[in-house]
Amino acid sequence: MKRWTLAAVAIAIAVGGIYSAKAQMTAVVPAALATAAAAVAAPASKDQARAADVESVDGIVAALYDVISGAAGQPRDWDRMRSLFAPEGRLMAVGARPEGSYVLRSMSVEDYISRNSKAFATMGFFEREEARTTETFGQIVHVFSTYASRHAAGDAKPFQRGINSIQLYHDGKRWWIVNVLWRAEDEHLTLPERYLRSH
Template identity: 30%
Template sequence: MLRLSLFLIALQWSVHSSAQSNLQTIDGVITELLTQISLKKGDKMDTAAVRNLFIPTAQLTILMNETDSAYAETVTLNDFLELITDPYYEEGYSEKEIHRVIDQYNGMAQVFQSFKAKDSEGESGRGITSYQLVQMENRWWIVNILWTNEVEGKPLPQKYLKGKQ
């Protein structure tokens, strides 16, 4: 029994250690966020894991630009976590990266990422997410996210597709 307990403790530490090492790179943080928000039907979102990717004062903004007039809706991290734990997402949601462009300097980074998403109702689409990150405490943290969806007449720029559709 002691051997099993030690094994489980070591396994838990290994998983935690691996997750923490992923946060030492920009790629690791972005990949972890996509992993956490993509759910199979019946899965529950691990809001603690999502929260661990952001600074506590992070803001998330969606730019709605489907008509002649655009508007932006901004929420706090807490509001965002409440929104994405809605039962709608438990029916399944998938977001995958198409391409990523990273610019960084002196502990700050800007990431433009094109994505494709699909919900449980079969609705799919593409868009661009802009992440701002900071490097503190030997890891990267998301400070803000701004995203918009591709709309008719405004296709994603080719530089964010890199040959992928």
């Protein structure tokens, strides 16, 4: 962005030679900053988000769970998912390696879509929130969301549980997901009682 701004200033000075460099800086730099701010605030998708999805923390968390859930072969509304995330949003999973170390797999929204579309074509996946712990400060919110994953919506027992750590921010008009970081239960780590109830 810095390189682009300097180039824009140079072009403006060359075209409008009767003006001083200082005048051109005054005119061009704020416009460039406004363009940059608009780019950051713009949805990751050209499609507008549903108002109900992004007007509240409850709405955007519910939309996240809803958009990834469905029966085997059921198309997911990936444009809806894109509209929930800030352009720089990430999805990250913590997993154990066989030798006992842990690895972080980081994905963009597009990475998540491409990696899971094939699996969702042949496998039912329904994930729902079981409990939530929320911390809020101004325009930022951290949601510790306990999840349960099932292959069918009516399955009595989930095949997996864990925590989705969801970071959100509000731009004055709507909520955005910045990051989702998750860790599943395993034989060495079970969910403590405090994360099995909302508070």
